[in-house]
Amino acid sequence: MGFFRQALVIAVKDLRAELRTKEAINSSFAFALVILLLFSFAFDSFEETTQQMAGGLLWIVFAFAGTLILNRSFARELPNDCLDALIAAPISGAALFLGKAVANFILVMAVELISLPVFGIFSNVHWTRQFPELLLVLVLGSWGMTVIGTIFSALTVNIRLREVMLPMLTYPILIPPLMGAMQLTSGLVAGTPIAPDTVVWLKVLVGFDVVYTAVSLFLVETVLVG
Amino acid sequence: MSAVEVDGVWKFYGDYPALKNIRLEAAPGSCLALIGRNGAGKTTLLRIIAGFNRPGKGQVRIFGKEPRETETRSSIGFIGHGISVYDELSALENLKLFGALYNLPDPHRSAMEWLERTGLARVATGLVREFSRGMRQRLAVARAFLHEPRVLLLDEPFTALDDKAIAVLQRLLREALEQGKTIVMSTHQLREALELASHVAMLNRGQVAFHGPCTPEMVSDPGYVYARYGEG
Numbered sequence: 001m002g003f004f005r006q007a008l009v010i011a012v013k014d015l016r017a018e019l020r021t022k023e024a025i026n027s028s029f030a031f032a033l034v035i036l037l038l039f040s041f042a043f044d045s046f047e048e049t050t051q052q053m054a055g056g057l058l059w060i061v062f063a064f065a066g067t068l069i070l071n072r073s074f075a076r077e078l079p080n081d082c083l084d085a086l087i088a089a090p091i092s093g094a095a096l097f098l099g100k101a102v103a104n105f106i107l108v109m110a111v112e113l114i115s116l117p118v119f120g121i122f123s124n125v126h127w128t129r130q131f132p133e134l135l136l137v138l139v140l141g142s143w144g145m146t147v148i149g150t151i152f153s154a155l156t157v158n159i160r161l162r163e164v165m166l167p168m169l170t171y172p173i174l175i176p177p178l179m180g181a182m183q184l185t186s187g188l189v190a191g192t193p194i195a196p197d198t199v200v201w202l203k204v205l206v207g208f209d210v211v212y213t214a215v216s217l218f219l220v221e222t223v224l225v226g
Numbered sequence: 227m228s229a230v231e232v233d234g235v236w237k238f239y240g241d242y243p244a245l246k247n248i249r250l251e252a253a254p255g256s257c258l259a260l261i262g263r264n265g266a267g268k269t270t271l272l273r274i275i276a277g278f279n280r281p282g283k284g285q286v287r288i289f290g291k292e293p294r295e296t297e298t299r300s301s302i303g304f305i306g307h308g309i310s311v312y313d314e315l316s317a318l319e320n321l322k323l324f325g326a327l328y329n330l331p332d333p334h335r336s337a338m339e340w341l342e343r344t345g346l347a348r349v350a351t352g353l354v355r356e357f358s359r360g361m362r363q364r365l366a367v368a369r370a371f372l373h374e375p376r377v378l379l380l381d382e383p384f385t386a387l388d389d390k391a392i393a394v395l396q397r398l399l400r401e402a403l404e405q406g407k408t409i410v411m412s413t414h415q416l417r418e419a420l421e422l423a424s425h426v427a428m429l430n431r432g433q434v435a436f437h438g439p440c441t442p443e444m445v446s447d448p449g450y451v452y453a454r455y456g457e458g
Contacts, residue, residue, distance in 0.1 A: 084304065084308065225278065
């Protein structure tokens with residue numbers, strides 16, 4: 001079986017298990033909803049400064065809500081020692097990682113896309129004005145977040161305090177892509193397309209995604225087997 | 227060529243040597259029972275043979291190849307302490323998943339065949355979380371045998387099994403031996419294990435205290451090896 005088919009089998013398995021339990025997506029979406037609601041009370045949505053902060057607020061919500069999904073990624077394999085069965089199977093660690101990353105990415109994107117209209121209503125933001133470009137930023141930012149979250153989920157899977165350790169390890173590394181995503185999103189929800197002076201942030205996102213995806217695919221076998 | 231060859235394996239947890247210079251062999255078609263007290267290193271050794279952990283020193287060969295090679299992994303069936311199946315999936319979905327990962331030509335057919343053989347066909351579409359303990363254990367057995375492995379690595383396979391699951395597992399292990407497959411099992415259930423074993427290896431504090439053929443004395447008195455080679 002080819003590499004991508006193996007990854008697809010893992011992704012379908014993870015999505016099927018999540019859709020049966022909904023434990024990660026429900027908690028993640030509920031968290032996002034509550035934080036967006038609190039932000040709408042904390043900041044006057046008609047203030048210009050609030051509009052300028054919109055991208056930052058949105059990505060803070062996405063980063064925290066996404067962690068709830070990413071925490072479950074390899075932890076899902078712990079009951080019944082399922083990780084042993086996956087490590088024993090004749091699939092590469094890279095295919096296992098990619099499958100899990102794709103499943104996480106779909107779940108994170110689902111929470112983000114459901115949260116966007118809620119954010120628009122609560123914060124009086126017209127997020128549809130540059131939607132194709134906004135979608136590109138969401139995809140790139142979310143993939144970077146997912147890759148880092150998935151590899152560290154593998155690294156911390158056997159640690160007792162993994163729910164605490166994962167955010168502590170991932171957020172510092174996620175600062176560059178989150179900065180890029182916040183900058184770009186703030187402009188896009190204000191109706192400003194990506195311009196030559198902001199395109200550097202898009203390059204940061206692409207570069208981060210490429211580098212960390214490659215590094216994770218290379219290292220995951222060592223992370224899993226030691 | 228040996229089916230399983232453990233050559234001078236050491237394993238350290240920090241400075242503590244959990245395994246010390248382990249040398250063992252299992253010939254094709256043989257059944258090696260690994261016995262020893264709790265903490266003797268049986269599970270650590272089996273996990274290294276299965277390729278889940280790397281040894282600190284020494285090497286393991288399965289039919290002359292590294293355990294982590296893809297071809298080797300296809301030829302190993304492992305039953306550990308957990309059942310290694312997903313509670314959120316049905317029995318059929320679990321076996322089809324592993325059938326696909328092991329690249330079986332028709333995962334659905336193989337899954338149904340093994341559900342039949344383990345007496346789980348009538349609950350094929352039931353979610354594992356709704357299964358009784360015995361049914362879950364039989365599904366774990368089906369998962370380990372699904373891809374017709376040449377080497378079976380079993381960590382305490384009879385522990386906590388119900389009568390039906392013990393009978394199913396013993397029948398499948400006998401069939402596997404008749405087909406020339408190799409079994410390495412760690413166990414505390416000496417009577418069940420020694421009935422199947424052709425060889426016995428006893429670990430004591432991370433070292434091989436005894437390794438040799440299973441004799442009639444051992445089968446008739448499972449405490450014999452402990453009394454003779456253990457610490458009493």
